[in-house]
Amino acid sequence: MPSHQSSLSTSILADRLIVFTKFPEPGQVKTRLIPALGALRAAQFQTALTQHTLSVAKQFCIDYPCDLEVCFTGGSVASICRLYGNEFRYTLQVGNNLGERLMHAVSAAFAEGGKRVVVIGTDCPEISPSLLATAFRALLPQTIVLGPATDGGYYLIGTGVNRPELFQGIDWSTEKVLRQTLEIARHSRCVVHQLIPLTDVDTPEDLWAYTVPLEYSSAFCLNRPGNGTYFSE
Numbered sequence: 001m002p003s004h005q006s007s008l009s010t011s012i013l014a015d016r017l018i019v020f021t022k023f024p025e026p027g028q029v030k031t032r033l034i035p036a037l038g039a040l041r042a043a044q045f046q047t048a049l050t051q052h053t054l055s056v057a058k059q060f061c062i063d064y065p066c067d068l069e070v071c072f073t074g075g076s077v078a079s080i081c082r083l084y085g086n087e088f089r090y091t092l093q094v095g096n097n098l099g100e101r102l103m104h105a106v107s108a109a110f111a112e113g114g115k116r117v118v119v120i121g122t123d124c125p126e127i128s129p130s131l132l133a134t135a136f137r138a139l140l141p142q143t144i145v146l147g148p149a150t151d152g153g154y155y156l157i158g159t160g161v162n163r164p165e166l167f168q169g170i171d172w173s174t175e176k177v178l179r180q181t182l183e184i185a186r187h188s189r190c191v192v193h194q195l196i197p198l199t200d201v202d203t204p205e206d207l208w209a210y211t212v213p214l215e216y217s218s219a220f221c222l223n224r225p226g227n228g229t230y231f232s233e
Contacts, residue, residue, distance in 0.1 A: 015066035023075025036204040060129035118158035123200035
């Protein structure tokens with residue numbers, strides 16, 4: 001797998017946390033937010049979400065030692081390293097769709113010696129170190145952990161055994177993702193541990209309903225329907 005490791009050697013820890021993200025190329029990310037934010041600010045929002053998620057992941061790893069991997073698509077290792085720093089292990093996503101990319105990343109983590117693997121995206125600002133700890137504690141060989149998203153997808157998936165079937169036959173980017181994954185887990189006789197439901201920020205409606213963390217507020221200015229601004233300078 002193509003990768004960049006600035007300060008970390010090859011993993012030997014049992015637990016792996018993988019952050020899935022995209023290089024924030026304007027017009028290519030957060031496309032459903034472009035009507036509200038514009039292409040540049042939507043890309044800036046993608047950057048802010050990724051920075052926030054990586055901050056949460058780093059904080060988690062202080063108290064819960066595990067390998068932290070940033071698996072990205074778009075851009076290059078050099079460009080994404082300039083954005084988020086050289087302290088992370090960066091790997092390129094491999095595959096033609098999200099399912100193939102997840103399957104490849106999880107399979108590679110187990111092939112490298114991982115025993116428990118958790119994958120998160122960067123669309124859910126409410127994810128926390130305590131939630132990540134709950135996910136890892138729940139993982140046994142026969143268990144998968146899912147963090148349900150309110151749009152019918154999931155913001156986290158974890159497994160104690162390599163189960164490529166979890167990522168096959170899924171209608172990605174639809175409200176069917178969680179339901180189809182649960183059905184596959186049932187057929188595979190997995191024990192499913194579900195975390196609390198959280199909301200991904202993908203659409204203007206998500207923005208209106210969401211209390212955005214403070215660190216986002218300086219990057220954007222957007223008129224919020226009804227009362228004032230949602231992001232302020």
